[in-house]
Amino acid sequence: MSAVVHLTGPSQPGPNLRELVARVARGDQDAFSRLYDAVAGPVLGLVRRVLRDPAQSEEVAQEVLLEVWRTAARYRAERGEVMPWVLTIAHRRAVDRVRAAQAAADRDQRAAAASHTPVFDEVAEQVESRLEREQVRRCLRGLTELQRESLTLAYYRGYTYPQVAEVLGVPLGTIKTRMRDGLIRLRDCLGVGS
Amino acid sequence: MSAADLHALTGAYATHALDPGENAEFERHLAGCPACTQEVAEFAATLARLGAADSVVPPEALKASVMAALPTLRQEAPRTAAPPADTRRLARLRRGWPKLALAACLAVAIGTAGVAVQEHREADRARARAVALQQQQDLVAGLLAAPDARTATGAAAGGAGVGTVVWSAGRDRAAFLASGLPAPAAGRTYELWFDDAGTMRPAGLLPGGDGALLLSGPLAGARGVGVTVEPAGGSAHPSSAPVVLLSFS
Numbered sequence: 314m315s316a317v318v319h320l321t322g323p324s325q326p327g328p329n330l331r332e333l334v335a336r337v338a339r340g341d342q343d344a345f346s347r348l349y350d351a352v353a354g355p356v357l358g359l360v361r362r363v364l365r366d367p368a369q370s371e372e373v374a375q376e377v378l379l380e381v382w383r384t385a386a387r388y389r390a391e392r393g394e395v396m397p398w399v400l401t402i403a404h405r406r407a408v409d410r411v412r413a414a415q416a417a418a419d420r421d422q423r424a425a426a427a428s429h430t431p432v433f434d435e436v437a438e439q440v441e442s443r444l445e446r447e448q449v450r451r452c453l454r455g456l457t458e459l460q461r462e463s464l465t466l467a468y469y470r471g472y473t474y475p476q477v478a479e480v481l482g483v484p485l486g487t488i489k490t491r492m493r494d495g496l497i498r499l500r501d502c503l504g505v506g507s
Numbered sequence: 508m509s510a511a512d513l514h515a516l517t518g519a520y521a522t523h524a525l526d527p528g529e530n531a532e533f534e535r536h537l538a539g540c541p542a543c544t545q546e547v548a549e550f551a552a553t554l555a556r557l558g559a560a561d562s563v564v565p566p567e568a569l570k571a572s573v574m575a576a577l578p579t580l581r582q583e584a585p586r587t588a589a590p591p592a593d594t595r596r597l598a599r600l601r602r603g604w605p606k607l608a609l610a611a612c613l614a615v616a617i618g619t620a621g622v623a624v625q626e627h628r629e630a631d632r633a634r635a636r637a638v639a640l641q642q643q644q645d646l647v648a649g650l651l652a653a654p655d656a657r658t659a660t661g662a663a664a665g666g667a668g669v670g671t672v673v674w675s676a677g678r679d680r681a682a683f684l685a686s687g688l689p690a691p692a693a694g695r696t697y698e699l700w701f702d703d704a705g706t707m708r709p710a711g712l713l714p715g716g717d718g719a720l721l722l723s724g725p726l727a728g729a730r731g732v733g734v735t736v737e738p739a740g741g742s743a744h745p746s747s748a749p750v751v752l753l754s755f756s
Contacts, residue, residue, distance in 0.1 A: 338585070342577055349570055357569070358561035371569055378573045379580060386585040393548045397555035404558065408523045449560040467524040468554060474524040486515075493518030500553040 330395035338385040345382055352396065353378060356403045363407035363471050373410055377403045404468070411471035452502035460495030463488050517543055521550035535680075538646050538721055539711070586648070646721045647682045650675055659731075659753045663688050668716060670751035672732050679725040681710075681755075683732060688716035688750065691736055698737040700745060701729035702754075712741050731755050 328347055336344035356377050361370040380402055388398055453461055462481055466472045472480065478488040500506055513536040519525050520533050537543050650656060653675035660671040668688035674681035683699055691697055696714050699722055700707035710722040710732065722732065731754035735745040 338582070340582060342574070345577065346570075346574065349573065353565045353570065353573075354562040355555075355559040357565045358563040359558035361563065362558075362561045371566070374565070375569060375573055375576075379576055382573075382577055382582065383580050384583050386583055393552055394555075396559060397548075397551040400555040400558040401551050404554070405523055445556070446560040449557055453557075464518075464522065467519070467522040468557060472524065473526055474519040475526075477524065489515050489519050492522060492524065493515055496518045496521065496550045496553055499557075500549050503553055503556050505552045505556065506549040 331390050334385050334388050334395055337382065338388070348381070348395075349378060352381070352399045355396065355400060359400055359403050360407045362469050363404070364410060369410065370407075373406050374403070377406050380406070408471040412473075448503065452499050455502055456495050456498055457491070459483065459487075460491045460498065463491045464495045464499075467492060514540070514543060517546045517550060521547050521554060535646075535721070535723065539723065646680075647673070647684075647719045650678060650680055650682050650721070653678050657755075659755070661751055661753050663750050664748070665689065665750065670734055670753060672753045672755075674726060674755055676726065679727070681722045681726055681729075681732060682719060683711075683713065683722060683734070684719045685713055685715075685717055685734075688734075690716045694739050695736050696739050696741065697734050697750070698741045698745070700733040700735065701726070702731045702733055702752075703727070703729050707733060707745050709741060709743065712737075714739075726755070729755065 328351055330348065330351060333344045333348040333351075337348055353374070357370060357374040360373045360377065361367065364370045364373060377399070381399055384402075388395065392398070453465075456464070459481070463474075463477050466477045466480060467474060474488050474492065475485060477492075478485045481488070483491075513533055516525065516529070516533050520530065520537075525533060537547065650673055655677045656673055656675045658671055658673045660669060662669055669686045670688065671684045671686070672681055673684070681701075685697070688697065691714070696712050697716075698712050699710040699720060701710050701722070701724065702708075708724065708729070710724055711720050713720050713734075731752065733745070733749040733753075734751040735747050735749050737746060
């Protein structure tokens with residue numbers, strides 16, 4: 314299997330992504346090919362999780378990966394690791410697509426939500442990523458229900474926080490606080506940061 | 508929205524859950540808030556773990572089409588004081604050269620004196636500060652590159668030093684660049700003000716006589732900007748005569 318997924322765990326080996334990005338910024342296509350192998354799986358997985366539609370997801374994932382190529386020189390190591398940088402681009406683009414679609418066709422979205430078909434059958438089952446998924450699940454279970462629902466509606470569904478508040482029937486101020494303290498708890502549980 | 512309210516938006520910002528207006532407001536706040544910048548970076552890393560946990564094996568065809576598209580795309584140049592992508596456009600503008608000169612001044616100001624960080628100085632972990640400086644620099648450089656950016660320059664009242672304001676009506680923002688102003692006495696700082704038809708609105712603090720500051724808050728029809736010397740921490744209203752006064756015209 315060519316696409317070995319390297320996750321952002323603290324002790325993970327694998328290619329030095331920062332170095333690859335620096336080479337990509339200089340137009341090195343071989344470096345981009347290696348960077349692609351490291352990030353394409355997470356990019357497509359996240360985009361699919363948000364968009365659900367496989368064809369549209371591939372289209373958006375392609376846009377994301379090409380944006381990485383175009384903007385590699387804008388990556389700043391002091392602002393964080395490569396994977397968060399790439400996945401922030403991926404999430405932003407997926408959410409933009411959801412909102413554009415929402416504006417155009419709320420009815421389709423309701424239909425899609427009602428059918429709720431799981432679209433990711435070919436989930437990569439490398440041991441590494443299975444362990445990672447289990448840890449993420451465990452940490453998500455450690456949140457309060459409101460924290461978890463606020464975060465998952467925003468992150469996986471692309472809801473704005475007023476939409477989250479409306480769906481959950483909770484005041485706006487409460488939602489933004491729960492999103493923040495939920496993320497703080499997740500961050501600590503996953504051991505992110507210093 | 509108050510600063511405390513804005514701090515609470517770090518989570519919603521990191522999950523892209525703000526509407527465009529709030530997002531822009533929060534990003535302006537972020538530029539002067541190293542603690543928020545640090546938190547947002549950590550949240551992005553946290554969310555990346557969630558995202559990466561959904562990893563799938565992409566179809567081979569995706570890689571083929573991405574690789575095939577690379578030669579057709581122009582890669583962006585790194586962001587420096589003035590984004591090179593905008594340089595040509597800048598040069599074509601009538602006011603092109605003064606702005607390029609300003610961009611160079613900005614780079615020097617940042618290299619030597621640094622950019623004023625308005626808030627949370629108590630929390631300025633070096634890394635977060637560097638990030639905020641960079642963002643502030645990007646924001647000021649972005650403003651310089653705005654197609655409708657205009658500038659006004661004036662000598663300081665005491666004769667030493669020069670202040671320049673850059674503003675863009677389209678972006679509804681202004682930045683101030685100080686060059687060679689006398690360093691404020693201990694326990695004092697320069698404070699920037701928007702002149703709202705004679706009422707002065709606080710627009711940020713500049714602790715030294717050199718540096719660049721993206722003014723906080725929108726232009727909102729202000730007539731110009733003023734600079735006064737105030738006690739460290741700033742005042743709600745000017746308590747001394749202006750050192751520099753520049754009008755938006």
